[in-house]
Amino acid sequence: MTTPQDDLLPATRRALLHHIAVAQTEGRAPSLVAAVVRGGETVWNGARTSVDGHGPDENVQYRIGSITKTFTAVLVLRLRDDGVLDLCDPLEKHLPGTGAGEATIAELLAHTGGLAAESPAPWWERTPGSLRPELSDVLGEQPFRHPVGRRHHYSNPGYTLLGALVEELRGAPWEEVLRREVLEPLGLHRTSGRPQAPHAGGWAVHPWADVMMPEPAQDLGRMAPAGQLWSTTADLARFAAFLAQGDDRVLSAESVREMRTPAAPPEAAELAAGGAYGLGMQILHRDGHMLVGHSGSLPGFLAGLVIGVEDDVAAVVLSNCTSGPPALTVAADLVRIVAEAEPRIPEPWRPMIEVDSSVLELVGQWYWGTQAFGLRLTAGGDVTLEPLSGVGRRARFRANGDGTWTGLDGYYAGELLRAVRRPGRSVSHLDLGSFVFTRQPYDEGAPVPGGVDPEGWRGIQ
Template identity: 70%
Template sequence: MTSSAEQLLPSTQRALLHRIATAQAEGRTPSLVAAVQRQGRVVWDGARSCVDGHAPDADTQFRIGSLTKTFTAVLVLRLRDEGLLDLADPLEKHLPGTGTGDVTVHQLLGHSAGLAAESPAPWWERTPGTLRPGLADVLGEQTALHAPGRRHHYSNPGYTLLGSLIEAARGASWADVLRREILEPLGMHRTGPQPQAPHAGGWAVHPWADAMLPEPAEDLGLMAPAGQLWSTTADLLRFAAFLAEGDERVLGAASVAEMKEPSAPPEPGDWDGHYGLGLQVVRRKGRTLIGHTGSLPGFLAALWVSTEDDVAAVVFANATSGPLIGEVAAGLVDIVAEAEPRIPEPWRPLPDVDKELLALTGPWYWGTRANILRLTPDRGLELRTLNGQGRGARFTAREDGTWVGLDGYYAGETLRIVRDDDGSVNHLDLGSFVFTREPYDPAAAVPGGVDAEGWRGLGD
């Protein structure tokens, strides 16, 4: 259990316990285990079980199903960051002979490749992977259901292809690459493709009676990169900390941030969430959660991280169906974030100030619209409208003296500081838009010029 110095308030702990106890009872699952992390430390864990004295703990393995996909996506992005592939590359460039045509690595990561959701019969999650010894057995005869890149269509075979891509690029098995490049650096020693005691058994609970049936735990073979892994709440919270901030030993912050960006248009009516690159992103109760849910016969899993609140939650259950596990995990994040809001770090001045940048701060006008340019703690610039509505962005410096937008309307756009011959600043050029110190400053290079008579009243 967690130490007293790290624990939450008793009222918060009770609310968390009540949430998982209700989920286990109403969801009719043999056992349920959960844990919460705040500011990088485990602050609560709890479990409920149908057998007195045998509740799982933070070291008990459960199968995590499609949470495995997030690990596979990280391995692919490592290949990209090393220059071994481009996400825009067709899969066939690196893994020829799949018959997937022009489907790209990016489309496979974001489930927009148009591939089928499942492999051909028999049901792959309850049968041994030896029944599907080759990629042709995983993909079947009808490879494409939709035009690539047009819509989000979740595909387990798509992540099988990505696992084979990793193996081809590394010359080693997906499991070995995973262990070497993610699990060992992050200290996830209780995560792997095969169960190791102590681990939970998977069960099916009869929908209309309080009776149970054991579920098989098959080795998924080629399908492993889509859903094979077993893990613990303790290990997945280590992974949650990585997803929140990145880790240069595994994947840098910029690439982890890329995983959270929408990869395809959302389905109609699904505007509160999207799928990035191996990550689900949902918006609920005013906060953004990143992570993934997972299920295999006998098991349910969910991991959600709120980076704004610096809170993460993991929930496992050993039932084929039952509690809405993603909602339970999100509810644990809500309880902590709302009952014990994050205490902000003390404000501190910058260690040093660039006088030329400081001179750029303050009001700037795009036409008549007032904007404010300010320095950010990370030595960047931030441009926002004065009323807080409309276009804005953060910018980071380039070596050539220009700045590039990091987010918002101006993401990827170039900000230039345009100077007169004497070195004084004439205006800011942002993607061809001119920002001046005064509304339509006649001394600045305003496109279309400024009327020589200047501003006037109705009777002038």
């Protein structure tokens, strides 16, 4: 339950309702449900038409298709955080004999493992999982379509392998591990591998006539980690809040941030649309904002979960038709509506409680060659380095507790920043991955590689 100050304004609520009403009508969806999250809490629910004879709401289950992959990715990141594996490990190290073991775990998470998009015929989404009881049935005789690690190629069998990896290392079925390690801690009691009443039925809507027929709801068997789950907008709203903020009972804020970081180069069409892929999450760039989440589809269902991390707004959209409203786009639109109508009010600025004087003397202007940069100390003890004019490399750096900082993003991600001091402890220069930053352009008092011309700066003779 939200407090009054968390409620959306009436005009915003009407805009959200209008948008899903248009999406449901124009997309000819038997039903469409949606939710919006702000500040980690659900602040709006909306629904249009009926689900199998009763009104849809935030507790009615829909099939969520490939949003399941994000849940599977969380389980794999938990294995990494528990020290059971490294994301750079080849699959063969932990799950031998698959025939696809040269791909690393990170490559499988990011869909760069080179594997086929689908399993061999028959069409896996519309046939029983019992037809594919073994991993070999999912992968086929030639599992690879591309060289490992060379390109992003979305792969459902890749996430089947990750689910099998979870089972191997946890010693229990994928869904059992998921319930114990993710669903129960986060309170996602209406998310399950099989439908639980009340749930929507899946429908195919005729493309040229306003008539429908029911779609089969198959148990995907081995393919379950790629798309099996059913869920509700209420549960997915809580899951979205977790993906934005982290929860130490499941994954830290740092680990979910890693999931949201691009890990795969986008294909040409995705690049044109401003998209990329992280570790189990899609990444979209819309109107200068980065959105993350995942889409999902199975016969009879469409789903979309989108998070605007900077705006602290997330949205979930579910519908029960094979094709119709573009759920991911509709969810992104709901995020935009709230972000534009009610911009996030930032936390009040507060001064630091204490500061290390040896760090404070480093802030201010520095030069990389002749380009001016500013080094700023943040309240948490981290620093930012950015050009003072024009374009240039900018990055955030996390304090290591020993007077050094490690880059968090951009060109300097993972690189070490340190202050180099003279014997008297005065600062000579900053060393950033071997680059020398000085207080003056090519400071004579600093060891600038290549030396400084002894005649100094001069005009044209």
